[in-house]
Amino acid sequence: MADPIIISASPHVHSARTSKKVMYDVLYALIPAFLVSIYVFGISALILTSVAVISCLVFEYIIQKYLLKTKVTITDGSALITGILLAFNLPSNLPIWMIIIGALIAIGVAKLSFGGLGYNIFNPALIGRVFLLVCFPVQMTSWPTAVENNLTLVDAVTGETTLGIIKEGLMYGETMSTISEQLPSTMELFIGITSGSAGEMSALALLLGGIFLIVRKVITWHIPITMLVTMGVMTGIFWLVNPEQYANPLIHLLSGGAILGAFYMATDLVTSPMTKKGMVIFAIGIAVITVVIRLFGAYPEGVSFAILIMNAFVPLIDKYFKPRRFGNKIKSKIM
Amino acid sequence: MLKTFPKGGIHPEENKITSSKAIKKMPIPKVVYVPIAQHIGIPSEIIVDKKDKVEIGQVIAKSGGFVSSNIHSPIAGTVTKLDMIVDTSGYKKQCIVIRTDQKNETNFEEPVFPLKKEITMDQKDILQHITNSGIVGLGGATFPSHVKLDLKNDNKVDCLIINGVECEPYLTADHRLMLEKADEIIVGIQILMHALHINEAVIGIENNKKDAIKVLKQAAQSDKRIKVAALQVKYPQGSEKQLIKAILKREVPKGGLPMDVGVIVHNVGTIFAIYQAVQYNRPLIERVVTVTGKNIENASNFWVKIGTPIKDLVEEVGGMPEGTRKIVNGGPMMGKAIKNTDVPVTKGTSGILLISENEASRQEAKNCIRCGQCVFVCPMGLEPHLLMNLSEKGLYERLASEDAMTCIECGSCSYVCPSHRPLLDYIRFGKSIIKKLNTAKN
Ligand code: SF4
Ligand code: SF4
Numbered sequence: 017m018a019d020p021i022i023i024s025a026s027p028h029v030h031s032a033r034t035s036k037k038v039m040y041d042v043l044y045a046l047i048p049a050f051l052v053s054i055y056v057f058g059i060s061a062l063i064l065t066s067v068a069v070i071s072c073l074v075f076e077y078i079i080q081k082y083l084l085k086t087k088v089t090i091t092d093g094s095a096l097i098t099g100i101l102l103a104f105n106l107p108s109n110l111p112i113w114m115i116i117i118g119a120l121i122a123i124g125v126a127k128l129s130f131g132g133l134g135y136n137i138f139n140p141a142l143i144g145r146v147f148l149l150v151c152f153p154v155q156m157t158s159w160p161t162a163v164e165n166n167l168t169l170v171d172a173v174t175g176e177t178t179l180g181i182i183k184e185g186l187m188y189g190e191t192m193s194t195i196s197e198q199l200p201s202t203m204e205l206f207i208g209i210t211s212g213s214a215g216e217m218s219a220l221a222l223l224l225g226g227i228f229l230i231v232r233k234v235i236t237w238h239i240p241i242t243m244l245v246t247m248g249v250m251t252g253i254f255w256l257v258n259p260e261q262y263a264n265p266l267i268h269l270l271s272g273g274a275i276l277g278a279f280y281m282a283t284d285l286v287t288s289p290m291t292k293k294g295m296v297i298f299a300i301g302i303a304v305i306t307v308v309i310r311l312f313g314a315y316p317e318g319v320s321f322a323i324l325i326m327n328a329f330v331p332l333i334d335k336y337f338k339p340r341r342f343g344n345k346i347k348s349k350i351m
Numbered sequence: 352m353l354k355t356f357p358k359g360g361i362h363p364e365e366n367k368i369t370s371s372k373a374i375k376k377m378p379i380p381k382v383v384y385v386p387i388a389q390h391i392g393i394p395s396e397i398i399v400d401k402k403d404k405v406e407i408g409q410v411i412a413k414s415g416g417f418v419s420s421n422i423h424s425p426i427a428g429t430v431t432k433l434d435m436i437v438d439t440s441g442y443k444k445q446c447i448v449i450r451t452d453q454k455n456e457t458n459f460e461e462p463v464f465p466l467k468k469e470i471t472m473d474q475k476d477i478l479q480h481i482t483n484s485g486i487v488g489l490g491g492a493t494f495p496s497h498v499k500l501d502l503k504n505d506n507k508v509d510c511l512i513i514n515g516v517e518c519e520p521y522l523t524a525d526h527r528l529m530l531e532k533a534d535e536i537i538v539g540i541q542i543l544m545h546a547l548h549i550n551e552a553v554i555g556i557e558n559n560k561k562d563a564i565k566v567l568k569q570a571a572q573s574d575k576r577i578k579v580a581a582l583q584v585k586y587p588q589g590s591e592k593q594l595i596k597a598i599l600k601r602e603v604p605k606g607g608l609p610m611d612v613g614v615i616v617h618n619v620g621t622i623f624a625i626y627q628a629v630q631y632n633r634p635l636i637e638r639v640v641t642v643t644g645k646n647i648e649n650a651s652n653f654w655v656k657i658g659t660p661i662k663d664l665v666e667e668v669g670g671m672p673e674g675t676r677k678i679v680n681g682g683p684m685m686g687k688a689i690k691n692t693d694v695p696v697t698k699g700t701s702g703i704l705l706i707s708e709n710e711a712s713r714q715e716a717k718n719c720i721r722c723g724q725c726v727f728v729c730p731m732g733l734e735p736h737l738l739m740n741l742s743e744k745g746l747y748e749r750l751a752s753e754d755a756m757t758c759i760e761c762g763s764c765s766y767v768c769p770s771h772r773p774l775l776d777y778i779r780f781g782k783s784i785i786k787k788l789n790t791a792k793n
Binding site for chain 1: 675687719720730
């Protein structure tokens, strides 16, 4: 007998787009930054990323299969991305067991306890990172020095991040002009030959991936551009007022997690607003909080905190910044 | 920059396989099944009985009210049954079954209608002819046309828009009609302008039909009041509200009608039917249907008598291709899937689309990843993910307050959702409940 005729409601066609494809696009976008991190941090970056990814997948599998007894969804690509983003936000010389704890928090607490993909309010990778930062502040803030073409296994030298150097210098009463002698050049910052978390250093590589994401329509420009422009303007104003007390905006944009945060973390589909208006508000919020933390807070870096704080506002933003309804606010004659 | 509507919309694969196929006449069917509910509104009342002999164009069911329409016999023959048959809605509906009289010559005569430009009737007569001829919106909405034309005296309608957009993938019925009957369509437009005292008409055509744009521009050359607007290709531009916005930048208010912004919209097919009704007193008994699908050998466009079983059409294009899993009455975005090919062609049938195995079944719905795609593409500015959620949870009041009722059911949201969520299914369901609750309240 021939297969039965299918009856279903319209539409009868679908764009070839699937969530899996969206996730894999994100994955491809992360490749350049991953390569740079291996180039400067060597094999340890590879180990870090593998451990993070594998633990995320394993935890998702175990928790879904044995604890929640729901469908296992590790093939949808989302846990994979969480793993990579988590790794990108960690120093590459972090002890392996800490990485595993970070993954457990990211997947178990931040994602699955909220109901799984789509229901989590906070960016899982960032929750993992902030948890580690709070529990193990020492290990989380000692970074290996970047070495070009790094093939060694040992990271004997630990260095400071650009923002860390600035914060510390200013704390001891130095001025920006003396501090800047210790800083990497803008070009080094742009390409990524600098200390920092595994995946956050190379602005160039991250921008490449970011542009790919925009071209593939996985994200729109609204969040990353608004966030970076706001950060640039804010830090620029401070810098113009007192260049000896505040670093110039380029340093702020190119160092720390600004670009990684703007293109990959803040744009996380699940934890960002749905409308373009909402996205702009969200991104401005992140930028303002980040700058406040960086300039006046105790931590040198504030992107992760800023994104998490704004994540909490997303339901509210979605509620108040709705798309404009067609035909609204125009008086109808017949009603 | 070509004109288009500003918010939302998608661009599905066009697949206009049959756009170069001239409209062929279908052979006269042996039997026709004419449903009495082919239009939106009150079903017509049957006025013939079993064994009655009927002539072509004879009224067999008369309009059941103001929002209703006459139905005429598409062929000369004998009424064999008044039966309940499954129509495109999937439900059994009353229907008049007529067996063609093979000896009656009128069935086989090719009626010739030379172009008749002169408009001799006055306004009242024109409207009377349109009302009597059973003309309904042939774009698929099947709204009785005379209702749209019944303007109150204080109307401010200043523009007639002719919908030649045909934004549905696959369908080419309107495209072919515009190419082959351009002059008649222009006269049809003039008839309406005359009857309604309107001095401006715009024919909206998407830019993937450049030949039709050219032909109509040429045909309209002698009449300065009629313009042709080339539109960017974007679905759902054929929707009245989006089309008006695209062409005139006017926005029909929520819950309002095109008339509220001084516009009347008619489909090109309807205009042609009006031309025939007024100039030749010919009622609506046939229409153009695109029979298409990726695996069909001789996909083409046909002049089809209303009531012809879809089976006959499928045979005409070389039979049902192997592996066909879905039969759609209409286009792939808004058409209805039907159970089998016994269903007859009605006034609203713009196409028959046969979809094969690999495209017919839906994929499993996954969690919403909050990507916002459905929100971006919704032409009405709705939040489909939220509407589905509310409908699923049975929160109908919230659903209504989120403007679910303004959804035009274009399907753009379901089309883009990367998680394959059946957004429109739930929205439609929610809307039907809201409608029921509202009628219960009143
Ligand atoms: S909600 Fe309605 S109007 Fe909006 S895209 Fe979906 S079907 Fe179209
Ligand atoms: S398109 Fe689908 S996955 Fe994306 S927000 Fe809408 S419902 Fe959710």
